[in-house]
Amino acid sequence: MKKVAIVCAAGKEGRLLVSEALSRGYEVTGIVRKESDAVDSAAKKVVKDLFDLTREDLAGYDVVIDAFGAWTPETLPLHKTSLRHLCDILSGTKVRLLIVGGAGSLYVNPEHTVQVKDLESFPDVFKPLANNMGEALAELRMRKDVVWTYLSPAGDFVADGERTGEYLVGGEEYFVNDKGVSRISYADYAIAMIDEVENAAHIGERFSVIGK
Secondary structure: OOEEEEEOOOOHHHHHHHHHHHHOOOEEEEEEOOOOOOOOOOOEEEEOOHHHOOHHHHOOOOEEEEOOOOOOOOOOOHHHHHHHHHHHHHOOOOOEEEEEOOOOOOEOOOOOOOEHHHOOOOOHHHHHHHHHHHHHHHHHHOOOOOEEEEEEOOOEEEOOOOOOOOOEEEOOEOOOOOOOOOEEEHHHHHHHHHHHHHHOOOOOEEEEEEOO
16 A cells, blocks of 8 residues: 655645545545644644655655645745755655646747746736746756656646546646647546556656646
């Protein structure tokens, strides 16, 4: 049985990841910042700030899923520092680190010189978030001491969307389904992430998923 730790397990995506992993029969630990943060009763709960986590805290797990999110201007740089901290404490171990990523850093040309966030049509309000997440991914790509996987969602990432149980897999480039839409629910994204826990198909890679 795989042992899976989910960091920031009380968030909207974190909670779905906990539920999906439990449904596959995994031994799941939800790591949350506050005692009041709820975690599925079938999972173990650990109350500890991400930045206070140590190498010893994550020892013994097969997989750690990073579901960290920050949205305010003053906290956006934490996307970089939080991922850096997790990489540092997992450095040199066999523990896999899977990251809930963003879509803004997906490429829109075959040469991989232009990203979604660089387009004029990309909303200005989301650019600071996309830039910080993109910089975090760029740092991650330099790590040869961590067994990592980064999963980008569709352009339209829907918190309360339907769980269809189906999704399409892409790579580094933005893509759409046969309806011309790039959209996925948090629930279907959680399925894709736990499928990656099972299959380990994208070690040391970023891949992407959208809904059918």
